[in-house]
Amino acid sequence: xxxxIFLIGFMGCGKSTIGKKLQEEIGLDFADTDSYIExxxxxxxxxxxxxKGEIYFRNLETLALGNIKPExxxxxxxxxxxxxxxxxxxxxxxxxxxxxxxxEISRRLEGDQSRPLWQQDMDSKKVxxxxxxxxxxxxxxxxxxxxxxxxxxITAELKAIIHKHKE
Ligand code: S3P
Numbered sequence: 001x002x003x004x005i006f007l008i009g010f011m012g013c014g015k016s017t018i019g020k021k022l023q024e025e026i027g028l029d030f031a032d033t034d035s036y037i038e039x040x041x042x043x044x045x046x047x048x049x050x051x052k053g054e055i056y057f058r059n060l061e062t063l064a065l066g067n068i069k070p071e072x073x074x075x076x077x078x079x080x081x082x083x084x085x086x087x088x089x090x091x092x093x094x095x096x097x098x099x100x101x102x103x104e105i106s107r108r109l110e111g112d113q114s115r116p117l118w119q120q121d122m123d124s125k126k127v128x129x130x131x132x133x134x135x136x137x138x139x140x141x142x143x144x145x146x147x148x149x150x151x152x153x154i155t156a157e158l159k160a161i162i163h164k165h166k167e
């Protein structure tokens with residue numbers, strides 16, 4: 001049986017886009033922890049942060065990771081902030097880090113208001129990015145550099161990883 005793949009990486013690196021595309025291409029089931037939480041709670045992530053707080057959201061995120069069934073799972077950018085989450089992902093599958101430069105992330109998320117942790121000054125966001133980059137790298141079984149690549153190139157790399165994994 002194919003191992004589950006968890007996609008990790010900073011906000012805006014394309015985890016959900018790549019996961020969905022892969023689902024289209026090879027028909028594996030796909031889920032996104034943020035969408036799973038939004039459905040369970042009947043609220044947007046921004047509203048959960050605002051009304052219930054980040055710790056409440058992080059607890060839901062850990063629960064989602066343990067329960068989610070599909071073979072391809074995209075995760076929220078903060079998933080690596082809890083070592084418990086990394087252990088859950090390791091037990092349940094393999095971890096693929098989608099690396100995107102900060103400048104490209106900033107370009108993509110310009111004007112974004114849906115991500116509570118993107119609503120801070122640029123210096124703080126860069127500090128968060130650098131701090132997390134180390135954690136994504138440490139957690140990852142595989143790293144895909146997504147800079148200057150098209151979605152199809154990235155899914156091709158992911159398919160090669162999945163293929164290797166099946167051997
Ligand atoms: C977060 C990233 C978001 C979402 C929440 C918190 C983070 O997901 O889980 O806003 O801590 O980086 P994306 O990485 O899909 O934007």
